[in-house]
Every structure is written in structure tokens, then in C-alpha cells.
Amino acid sequence: MTRQVSHMTAPFPGAALPDQELVARCRSGDRVAWRMLYDRHAPLIYRFISALGVSPEEREDAVQDVFVAVYRSLESFRGEAQLSTWIYRIAARHAGRMGRRRRVRDVLAAVLLREPPPPPVPDPAERAAEVHFVDRLLSKLSPKKRTVLVLFEVEGLRVDEIARIVDCPENTVWSRLHHARSEMVKMAKRGDRIERVEKVEKRGEAS
Amino acid sequence: MRWLDNPQDEAERWLREGLDLQARRTDELALRRIWTKVSDKAAELDLQARPRPGVARVLYLFAGMAVAGGLALAVAVLWPALRAEELPVPMLAAPSLEIPGPPLVVADPEPLLVGPTTVRTGPREARSVRLKGGTRVDLAAHTTLAVDAGQRPQLQRGRVKLQVPRQEPGETFTVAAGPYVIVVVGTAFEVGVGMGRVAVDVREGVVEVWRDGQMVRLPAGHSWQGPAREAPRARRTASLAAPPPVALPPHPVDRFLQAKDALAAGDTGSALEILEQLSVGTGPTAENSSYEIGRVLRDHRRQPRAALAAWGRYRERFPTGLLRAETDVSRIETFLALGDRRAALVEAEAFLQNHPDSERLPEMARLVARLRGSGISNGSAGQARQAPGQSPEAAAPGRR
Numbered sequence: 015m016t017r018q019v020s021h022m023t024a025p026f027p028g029a030a031l032p033d034q035e036l037v038a039r040c041r042s043g044d045r046v047a048w049r050m051l052y053d054r055h056a057p058l059i060y061r062f063i064s065a066l067g068v069s070p071e072e073r074e075d076a077v078q079d080v081f082v083a084v085y086r087s088l089e090s091f092r093g094e095a096q097l098s099t100w101i102y103r104i105a106a107r108h109a110g111r112m113g114r115r116r117r118v119r120d121v122l123a124a125v126l127l128r129e130p131p132p133p134p135v136p137d138p139a140e141r142a143a144e145v146h147f148v149d150r151l152l153s154k155l156s157p158k159k160r161t162v163l164v165l166f167e168v169e170g171l172r173v174d175e176i177a178r179i180v181d182c183p184e185n186t187v188w189s190r191l192h193h194a195r196s197e198m199v200k201m202a203k204r205g206d207r208i209e210r211v212e213k214v215e216k217r218g219e220a221s
Numbered sequence: 222m223r224w225l226d227n228p229q230d231e232a233e234r235w236l237r238e239g240l241d242l243q244a245r246r247t248d249e250l251a252l253r254r255i256w257t258k259v260s261d262k263a264a265e266l267d268l269q270a271r272p273r274p275g276v277a278r279v280l281y282l283f284a285g286m287a288v289a290g291g292l293a294l295a296v297a298v299l300w301p302a303l304r305a306e307e308l309p310v311p312m313l314a315a316p317s318l319e320i321p322g323p324p325l326v327v328a329d330p331e332p333l334l335v336g337p338t339t340v341r342t343g344p345r346e347a348r349s350v351r352l353k354g355g356t357r358v359d360l361a362a363h364t365t366l367a368v369d370a371g372q373r374p375q376l377q378r379g380r381v382k383l384q385v386p387r388q389e390p391g392e393t394f395t396v397a398a399g400p401y402v403i404v405v406v407g408t409a410f411e412v413g414v415g416m417g418r419v420a421v422d423v424r425e426g427v428v429e430v431w432r433d434g435q436m437v438r439l440p441a442g443h444s445w446q447g448p449a450r451e452a453p454r455a456r457r458t459a460s461l462a463a464p465p466p467v468a469l470p471p472h473p474v475d476r477f478l479q480a481k482d483a484l485a486a487g488d489t490g491s492a493l494e495i496l497e498q499l500s501v502g503t504g505p506t507a508e509n510s511s512y513e514i515g516r517v518l519r520d521h522r523r524q525p526r527a528a529l530a531a532w533g534r535y536r537e538r539f540p541t542g543l544l545r546a547e548t549d550v551s552r553i554e555t556f557l558a559l560g561d562r563r564a565a566l567v568e569a570e571a572f573l574q575n576h577p578d579s580e581r582l583p584e585m586a587r588l589v590a591r592l593r594g595s596g597i598s599n600g601s602a603g604q605a606r607q608a609p610g611q612s613p614e615a616a617a618p619g620r621r
Contacts, residue, residue, distance in 0.1 A: 046558070064243075078262075144235050202232040
């Protein structure tokens with residue numbers, strides 16, 4: 015199907031345009047609508063990708079890949095779920111693939127090159143020790159638990175939405191969430207306390 | 222009530238605060254860079270979406286699957302190198318230019334780099350080089366830095382830390398990164414005064430801002446604003462004891478998020494007020510806010526002419542700013558929406574001259590061809606060449 019491209023339509027759409035209408039306009043080639051859709055959802059997806067442990071170096075590529083996939087697949091979006099749920103799903107799958115590739119690389123590097131996997135690199139744009147702290151704890155959760163915890167606690171989504179995104183029953187979501195929370199609290203209270211104290215001391219020295 | 226809203230101990234408090242800060246995580250400059258690439262890719266897909274679906278796509282998919290199956294392991298191992306080749310993406314972290322963590326392997330100690338040349342670091346390698354003029358450049362792993370014949374560096378991939386010596390008056394040091402040009406005037410910080418506010422942005426080192434015996438200390442990568450109603454008296458206290466620290470005002474990123482929240486709530490007035498405050502001075506936050514004012518005016522207040530004026534002011538204040546290319550594109554889009562195709566053509570032609578390395582170049586070239594093909598002209602027989610910091614209107618002969 016040939017997509018007719020027009021750069022702009024008038025009048026300028028306001029911020030109140032619902033997602034469904036934005037999608038319809040994007041399908042007709044409205045670039046402004048596509049920009050609005052991107053502006054509305056990209057910050058969420060960037061935050062989501064970051065919380066799932068994608069490294070700072072790969073983050074921009076990851077978000078780009080997600081939105082290129084969204085653009086490619088707009089015709090197939092049927093509107094049965096919210097647009098944000100659909101985009102989160104694409105992002106979760108992409109981040110999962112990246113995570114699996116990274117783990118394969120790390121394993122191969124360890125086996126073939128006899129080198130340990132590199133430690134996670136803290137994002138220099140983050141200025142709060144608490145964010146680094148939570149990042150480290152999240153990195154120790156299994157990908158499935160991490161995804162559910164991030165979607166619930168960071169993205170603030172409902173359980174039914176999360177169930178659609180990760181493609182599992184709502185009970186499974188609740189179960190993963192419960193276990194993820196327990197593990198996070200245990201790790202926070204346990205040996206990771208030493209790291210917290212060190213960060214607070216360093217912050218005190220710097221101020 | 223949310224989980225851990227009543228923390229039982231410090232560990233739980235840290236957890237809750239960390240999760241809340243995660244929820245406010247953002248990087249506006251990264252999002253703009255991503256948009257540039259997404260937009261261009263979308264334009265490519267539109268061109269590819271011309272007829273011949275069906276069989277061609279099926280064959281492509283089948284071939285792709287066969288290749289993917291056979292090379293899956295090799296791709297997984299070679300992934301970093303492959304990504305590097307297909308996406309020469311600038312990975313400059315904003316606002317700091319610091320490299321996270323210590324270098325793993327240090328190669329040659331600071332050789333002098335003379336252009337034209339390119340230096341690359343491997344997956345677990347860090348290097349330090351010097352440029353003509355004395356600038357020291359520390360390259361992190363996975364980094365590609367090019368230097369042209371004019372000794373101008375261009376970061377093509379990865380991260381670098383730069384230490385720039387003081388420049389001669391009128392001289393500036395610049396480094397290009399993707400569609401952006403970072404300008405350093407040889408100092409470690411920037412100061413701006415305007416609209417009743419004083420703004421300081423720190424790139425390197427630590428800067429102290431004193432007032433009435435009190436002090437705010439700003440490390441690299443931080444910005445600060447304060448009222449300029451009373452002239453700050455930069456006197457130091459006689460006591461050797463450290464002065465009581467002044468509580469830092471809200472971080473500009475938080476203020477920017479407040480503007481976004483106001484916008485989401487439909488309060489464009491408050492959003493504009495915050496953005497106007499943030500746009501004072503220089504630095505990424507000021508530039509981002511200046512640009513965003515135009516977006517709010519166009520997309521939320523439906524005032525395209527006011528948006529054009531706002532972006533015109535951005536171009537005057539930041540002729541080689543971080544968002545200059547983005548601003549130019551926004552003006553072109555706005556002229557098209559207003560039906561002023563001649564002005565759009567003038568702007569688009571100027572874009573081709575001013576941003577030869579932009580990733581939006583193919584898109585703009587197609588637009589120019591389409592507008593010319595439809596009989597639109599730029600209105601002048603001999604188009605004057607537009608200087609990089611000049612607006613197209615000023616460059617066009619016969620215009621004031």
C-alpha cells in the first residue's frame with residue numbers, strides 16, 4: 015500500500031488530541047501528528063528502557079528502534095489496547111532481546127576471552143545516588159520480575175495493562191511483583207547497605 | 222498509598238526515593254537526537270512504501286530469516302562492531318562531558334593528533350590525545366573521533382572528555398557531534414544575565430557563587446539561577462570556617478519537568494513562564510527551553526507566527542546552538558503548514574547550506590526538489606549565500 019506523504023496538515027492539532035486520532039493522522043502521512051505522538055510517548059519509553067537496564071550507550075539506539083518499529087507497524091495497530099500499552103509492549107520485547115544479546119556476549123566473552131563481564135556503567139546524566147542504588151538492585155532481578163516492577167512502580171501502570179504488555183495472566187503479574195518487591199527489600203537491607211553508606215559519605219564530602 | 226510510602230528504615234526510604242527519581246528520569250537532548258534519526262528513518266520508510274509490496278517483502282523476509290538463522294551466533298558476538306558501523310551516532314552525554322568510571326586500558330600517552338585523521342578505540346580501550354592548540358581529549362571505549370584538515374574535531378561515536386585551555390580573545394574551540402556543535406570559549410563555566418535573573422552553567426571543575434557571605438558550590442554539569450534584583454556582593458567571610466551552604470534551588474531538569482507537567486495539564490501559561498525563566502543565559506537548558514517555547518506556541522497555543530518569532534530569537538541568541546538544526550526544521554514545517562511555500566523553500570535551501578552534515582539533509586533535499594518542481598521559487602534571481610549565523614530573510618537580496 016502506498017503511503018501518501020504530506021508534511022503538514024492545518025490547523026495545528028492541540029495537545030488534547032487523543033491517541034486514536036493521532037494514529038489515524040499518522041497513517042495518512044501527517045508528520046506533525048507523528049511528532050506529537052513521539053513527544054507524548056518517547057519520554058515514557060526512554061525512562062522505561064533506562065529502568066530496564068539498557069546501558070546509556072545503547073539507550074538512544076534502543077528508543078530509536080522502538081519508534082521506528084512503531085512507525086512501521088502503525089497500520090497493524092487495531093486500537094484494542096491503549097496506544098501506550100502497545101508501545102510499551104514493543105519496547106519491553108526490544109529491551110528483552112537486547113538483554114539476551116548482552117548476556118550472550120558476556121558469556122561468550124567470559125568463555126572465549128576469559129574476561130569477566132564488564133560492570134554496569136552508571137549513567138553520568140543521573141545525579142542522584144538513590145537512582146544508582148535502585149539501578150544496581152534492579153539489575154539483580156530476573157528480567158521478568160524487573161519488567162513488572164518497573165512497569166508498576168516506575169511507570170505507574172495498572173496490572174491489567176502490564177498483563178497485556180508482558181503477555182501473561184494478571185495473577186502472574188501480581189506474583190512477579192510480590193517476589194520482586196521482596197527481593198528488592200532484602201537486597202536493600204542486606205549487603206547493599208554498605209554501598210548506600212559509601213555513597214552518602216561521598217556525597218557529604220563533595221558538598 | 223503506594224508501596225514503601227511509609228518506610229520502616231533507611232533502606233526502604235532509599236528504595237522509594239530511588240523509584241520516584243526513576244519515574245522522573247529524562248534526557249531532553251537525547252530525545253531530540255533520537256527524534257532526528259526517527260524522523261529521517263520514517264521518511265525513508267515512506268519512500269520505500271511505494272508499490273511493490275507483497276512478493277518483494279515476502280522474499281526479503283524469507284531471505285532475512287535465513288540469514289539471521291545462520292548468523293545468529295556471529296551477530297551476537299560481533300554486535301557492538303556491527304552497531305558501530307551502521308549507526309554513527311553521537312553519544313555525547315548531556316550536560317556533562319565526563320567519562321563514567323576509570324579507563325580499563327590506557328594506550329599511547331597523549332600523542333598529538335594532526336588532521337585530517339581519525340582515531341578509534343576498541344571495546345575495552347581508552348586513549349588520551351592532544352589537539353593542536355593544547356586541548357586534551359580523553360576517549361572512552363567504543364569511540365571514534367575525527368579531526369579535519371582545519372584541525373576541527375568531530376565526535377562520530379562514543380564519549381570524550383575535553384580539557385580546553387584558555388582561548389585568545391575572540392577565539393573559540395568547537396567540537397562537532399552529529400548535528401550539534403559544542404562551542405567552548407576557553408573557560409570552565411558560563412554565566413548569563415537577563416530578565417532579572419543570573420544563570421551559571423558549569424562545564425568543568427567547580428564554581429562557587431557567592432552572595433552576602435553565603436555560597437553555592439556548583440560542580441561540573443550543574444546549572445544555577447538566582448534573582449538579579451540585588452547586586453551580589455562577592456565578599457568572602459573572614460572566618461576560616463566554611464559558610465553555611467545555601468540550599469540549592471530546584472535543578473533545571475526538575476523545573477523543565479514542571480513545565481512539561483503544566484503543559485500536560487493544559488496550563489500553557491505556567492509552562493511558558495517556567496520556560497522563559499529557564500531560557501535565560503546559556504547552556505543546554507537555556508537552549509532547550511528557548512526552543513521549547515516555540516513548540517508550545519505552535520502546537521499548544523496554535524500561534525504559529527509567534528512560534529516562528531520565538532525560533533527566530535533562538536537563532537539570534539544561539540546561531541550555532543545545539544538545537545539550531547532542529548529550530549530550522551521546525552520553522553520549515555511551520556511555514557509549510559501556513560501555506561507559505563516560498564518561505565519554506567528559502568529556509569530549506571538555507572538548511573542545505575548551513576547543515577551539510579545533518580541527518581535531516583536528505584529529507585530537506587527532497588523537500589527542496591519537490592517545492593521547486595511544483596513551480597515555487599525562492600523569489601530572488603541571485604540567491605545570496607547565507608552566513609551560518611544569519612537568517613534566510615537577512616541573506617535574501619532585496620529584503621530588509
